[in-house]
Amino acid sequence: QSALTQPASVSGSPGQSITISCTGTSSDVGSYNYVSWYQQHPGKAPKLMIYEVSNRPSGVSNRFSGSKSGNTASLTISGLQAEDEADYYCTSYTSSSPYVFGTGTKVTVL
């Protein structure tokens, strides 16, 4: 099972919106609405930000939103803030593995 494909890095200025893509196949992202997103600050454990494509856990800012189209899922961060600077990973349930993570994206706030 190959990792889901994410851009290595995405950057934006404070207040701007950025979108991180997560591309899989018809065996994972394209077939299941079990895509989730995790934020990881340096030296810290990952934190769940979005589950089941577009749902936010309690306590997660509404500046974070998720969506999916075909084999690609996306995480959008609106009103970018300095504290959003971190690594972000997507994951999906798959027909084989049963879970696969994305390659990870480093978000930089300029």
Place this chain on the structure above:
Amino acid sequence: EVQLVESGGVVVQPGGSLRLSCAASGFTFDDYTMHWVRQPPGKGLEWVSLISWDGRTTYYTDSVKGRFTISRDNSKNSLYLQMNSLNTEDTALYYCTKHGTSGWYGYFDYWGQGALVTVSS
């Protein structure tokens, strides 16, 4: 408050064995599937294994099949990962994670702080 505390991470020689443990609290442990996820130093996350609430169903990523065994003791609220025939590619921070729903379709809603396993001669 949900807490997951891993232990057992050490330096081990190639070919060696190790057992990781995860002590869970703050939730009804035997209601949930549990997972191990690992992260090599400076690299991304990799899902390793899952075990159903009752221990009857397990899954592994291909690279650890036949070498790693996941288990749980619901009477002790504990999750384990027995790791045999270790190689340098197994060097990683190993996270214990709780599944977010019943069953095993879904997501990981709580994570421990990780246990560092270093495979080196």
